[in-house]
Amino acid sequence: MDSEKVLEAFGANLRRIRETRKISQEKLGEIANIDRTYVSSAERGKRNVSLINIIKFANALEVNPSALLDFQWEEMDEIPRYHKTKI
Amino acid sequence: MDSEKVLEAFGANLRRIRETRKISQEKLGEIANIDRTYVSSAERGKRNVSLINIIKFANALEVNPSALLDFQWEEMDEIPRYHKTKI
DNA sequence: TTGTGACTTACAGTCCGTT
DNA sequence: CAACGGACTGTAAGTCACA
Numbered sequence: 001m002d003s004e005k006v007l008e009a010f011g012a013n014l015r016r017i018r019e020t021r022k023i024s025q026e027k028l029g030e031i032a033n034i035d036r037t038y039v040s041s042a043e044r045g046k047r048n049v050s051l052i053n054i055i056k057f058a059n060a061l062e063v064n065p066s067a068l069l070d071f072q073w074e075e076m077d078e079i080p081r082y083h084k085t086k087i
Numbered sequence: 088m089d090s091e092k093v094l095e096a097f098g099a100n101l102r103r104i105r106e107t108r109k110i111s112q113e114k115l116g117e118i119a120n121i122d123r124t125y126v127s128s129a130e131r132g133k134r135n136v137s138l139i140n141i142i143k144f145a146n147a148l149e150v151n152p153s154a155l156l157d158f159q160w161e162e163m164d165e166i167p168r169y170h171k172t173k174i
Numbered sequence: 175t176t177g178t179g180a181c182t183t184a185c186a187g188t189c190c191g192t193t
Numbered sequence: 194c195a196a197c198g199g200a201c202t203g204t205a206a207g208t209c210a211c212a
Contacts, residue, residue, distance in 0.1 A: 003139050010138055024194060035188050040196065047186070050137045050205070051097055052090050054156075066153030069141075111175060122207060127176060135205065137186080 008045030009071040015043040017061050017068070032060035095132030096158040102130040104148050104155070119147035 018028050025043070029036040034056060041047050042057075049057075058065040105115050112126040119126075121143060128134050129144075136144075145152040 003142075006139060006142050026194075036195090037189080037197085038187055041187095044196080048137045048139050048205090050135045050186070051141065052093060052135050053187085054138065055093050064153075065156040065158075066151075069152040069156065071152075113175070122209095123175095124177080124209080125207065128178080131177080133178090137205065140206080 003048075004045070006071065007048060010049065010068060011043045011045040011047075013068050013070060014039075014057060014061075017063055018043075021061055028057075028060055032056040090135075091132070093158065094135060097136065097155060098130045098132040098134075100155045100157060101126075101144060101148075104150055105130075108148060115144075115147055119143040 018025070021028075023031075025039040026036040028034075029039045032039075032053075034053060038047065042049055042053075054068060055065055058068055105112070108115075110118075112130070113123045115121075116123040116126045119140075121140065125134070129136050129140075141152055141155060145155055
C-alpha cells in the first residue's frame with residue numbers, strides 16, 4: 001500500500017467522476033464549498049483529503065462516497081488483504 | 088449532511104468491524120501502525136480521519152475502504168443527493 | 175482494555191495571484 | 194479552464210500521562 005498512489009487513485013476517481021458530470025473544478029468547488037485550488041491539487045493526488053471533504057465531494061458529485069474509494073489496487077505495490085478474505 | 092454525525096457514523100463502522108474481528112483497539116493500532124488512543128478517539132467520532140488513515144484502517148481490518156463509509160444516511164439531517172440519482 | 179485532555183508538529187485547506 | 198506558487202490560518206496527526 002503506497003500512500004502516494006492512494007492519493008493519486010483518489011484524485012483520478014474524483015476527476016473522472018467530475019468530468020462525467022461535465023462541470024469545471026471551479027463549479028465543483030462552488031457546489032462542495034471547497035476552494036477551487038484545493039479541488040485541483042486533490043485531483044492531482046497532492047492532498048490527503050479528510051473524511052468530511054470526501055463526503056462533501058461525493059455529495060457535490062451526487063455519488064456514493066465509496067465511488068471515490070474504488071481503487072485499482074493492482075497498480076499498488078502491495079495488494080490489500082481484503083482481496084484475499086471476506087468479512 | 089451533518090459533519091459531526093458523519094464522523095460518528097464512521098467511528099461506529101470502525102468499531103463494529105473491529106469487534107467482528109475480535110481484536111482490541113490496541114491490536115488494531117498495532118496492525119495499522121496507528122496509536123491506540125487515536126483508534127479510540129476515531130471510534131468515538133472525535134477525529135476527522137484522512138484518506139491515508141482510512142485506508143490503513145481498512146487494510147488492517149481486511150475490508151474494502153468503502154465498508155467504513157457505508158453510512159446510514161437516514162439519521163443525517165440532510166439526505167445526500169446520490170440517493171436520488173445514479174451515475 | 176478503553177477513554178480522555180492536553181499538547182506540538184505537520185499539513186489540510188484558503189486566498190491571492192500568474193502562466 | 195486548469196496548473197501552479199506563495200503566504201497564510203486552521204486543524205488533523207500523533208503522542209502522553211492518567212483515569
